[in-house]
Amino acid sequence: MEMKKNSSTLVNKNTITSIAIGGFDGMHVAHQELFKNLDENGAIVSIESGFANLTPKVYRQEYSSYPIYYYVLDNIKHLEGDQFIKLLNEEFPNLKKIVVGYDFCFGKNRRYCIEKLKELFHGNVKIIDEIKIDDIAVHSRVIREYLKDGEIEIANKLLGKEYKIYGHQIKGQGLGTKSFVPTINLKVEQFLLPKEGVYITKTILNEIEYNSVTFLGHRVTTDGSYAVETHILDENIINDTYTIQIKFIKKIRDNLKFDSFDELKNQIDKDIETTKNYFINVY
């Protein structure tokens, strides 16, 4: 049913017969619903606004086997409706079907919407009604708000997967191993970071997934600097991987200021206990 193509550069645009159009930041449940309506020669046309921070461009292909072609919004937003359709027909000479959501609009001042698309495109236009989960409309902006509030479980439900960020290892304060627990410190770019606090997570190193607990926030108890640090449970990891992935599962607590290192150490031990219990009960 589904074809395996992992890079748009490998697929000739002449073979494409159906496309889904949108921004596709997050590659969430509603986006996946659009993709289900593509045929085996389907492709994803992703319009880049420059604001994607759930699945930044370089990480997006991971979430679909359909090839993704990117177009920069600034280069196409001045087009009139017929010019936009002409562009699509030129880019994909065998295009037969377009799949979009109920709220899709395009062209100059977003003046052209569903009715115009049906009128201007001489082929099959499939419109997907608004997708909701537990009465919440699934949109990338909605998911961003839940993440900013630390509501990981709701965000994950709307995403249809665990929210995952990529980062690379940087040096920490050097306090962790000495005074608290060993952590991998991450520099994270491009991705939206959830609310400051402590989270049950999984950390992926060299494609191996470990249970972990992750702190994000300003280290208000120590030097006040912003940090993303992950402690891997029950393992003595010597990490030599540059790229690290963190999947967020659940928030445990807010970021807190402690009066002493001892109190912080106690709380970190409790966080680790809470995380271990979670994994024992859930997995």
Ligand SMILES: Cc1cc2nc3c(=O)[nH]c(=O)nc-3n(C[C@H](O)[C@H](O)[C@H](O)COP(=O)(O)O)c2cc1C
């Ligand atoms: C599970 C966990 C929870 C943490 N919670 C807090 C916190 O609530 N407040 C805070 O200021 N720092 C918190 N930290 C960060 C510590 O201050 C940090 O691990 C310590 O400064 C060592 O940092 P380093 O690895 O850069 O040496 C937490 C760290 C971990 C691993």
Ligand SMILES: Nc1ncnc2c1ncn2[C@@H]1O[C@H](COP(=O)(O)OP(=O)(O)O)[C@@H](O)[C@H]1O
């Ligand atoms: N909840 C939804 N239900 C149906 N279609 C949707 C939904 N969210 C987005 N779409 C469609 O998916 C495509 C990508 O939309 P986009 O604007 O990137 O999504 P979002 O609303 O999440 O930012 C568009 O064709 C859009 O109409």
